[in-house]
Amino acid sequence: MDAMDAVAVKPKVRVATTSLAGCFGCHMSFLDIDERLLELVELVEFDRSPLTDIKHCGPCDIGLIEGGVCNSENVHVLREFRKNCKVLIAIGACAINGGLPALRNSFDIGRCLQEVYLTGLNVENGQVPNDPELPLPLDQVHPIHEVVRIDYFIPGCPPSGDAIWKFLTDLLAGRTPRLGHPLLRFD
């Protein structure tokens, strides 16, 4: 028998991704690795992700989280990822420091809702939405490391496709992921 045939097929690394209070820009940037996606799918398979439309995360090796935490659903999803992923990675400015959604943090959420739905210009018979289906907004937007333990951070708004590729290939090859100049950027 050929020696190669005896080698068991190496199981693929299972990856889940999600966007919380983000804009999916980091996911778009992830797709910017372009034809290297084909190389990547040789090594990984996707669990819950906007790419697969799987709704809940199963046991995974790597979880990529885009976006900060702005409502109760974000907290549930983040905890689900932490529970299921061996390695959890914050990707992009919003996941790391709250980013653009956190610009609302200096405003009172109650007064915002009142202004928009009750007292604002041209509002008639307004009411603040309270359908139980709707996740409740948090009083402030928080970076995800304030809610669960995060193993790695990929900064950027969004991080470039090259930065994401460098980071993931380092990690998959068993090296300590490292983004030097010029891949490490905050803007």
Added chain:
Amino acid sequence: MTTGTMLIDGVPVSFEYGQTIMEAAMAAKIFIPHLCHHPEFTPQGSCKLCTVKASGRYVSACTMSAKDGMEVENNTPDLNDKRRTLLQMLFVEGNHFCPSCEKSGNCMLQALAYELEMLSPRFEQFFPNRPVDASHPDFLLDFNRCILCELCVRASRDVDGKNVFALAGRGIHKHLIVNARSGQLADTDFSLQDRAAHVCPVGVILEKRKGFAVPIGQRQYDETPIGQQMDELAARSAKAEE
């Protein structure tokens, strides 16, 4: 003039008596991270980014005089870890949201975070509420990004003779203020020609209508990391004298 020699990370560096470790290192093109230091102004040693280990003790390189035979540790994992922690504390204390900042790419705080490979804020964000002052026709003050380096305070007081800026409050409540009865920059004689208008290392004092004259990606620290810009850092005082 008497000179001496010290070792910085094992490299002999000569200096003139009276020079600080920072001045000698800059002359020798050795990079010591710093924020509140500027070759044009009297050093005050407040940001602590330039902390080095001199003969076994942690000292601020910008205020400590160089001494003959001194052994200085600078670029070591221990010191860079501490410096990174200082940066992380500065980042969470203000609202440093780089993607929305005009200074991104020209900002020393950001450049040092790149240099020291700061990947996360690590601590909990303070998310302080600090309204901006857009009253002045030519300048915007965004206090969200102030790191209390006092360069504008020193420049306005010592060079411009105007005393436009000051720090008020104590401890965690310390903040930058404008010396006017209204507290507004428009009610001062602050102008484009002031030295203080051009020393902010972060994005607090911003000239209006100039924000994106140079696009993101082509700015000072985009091309070359700050640690390799010793000539530019040392030339800041010469530029002012022109």
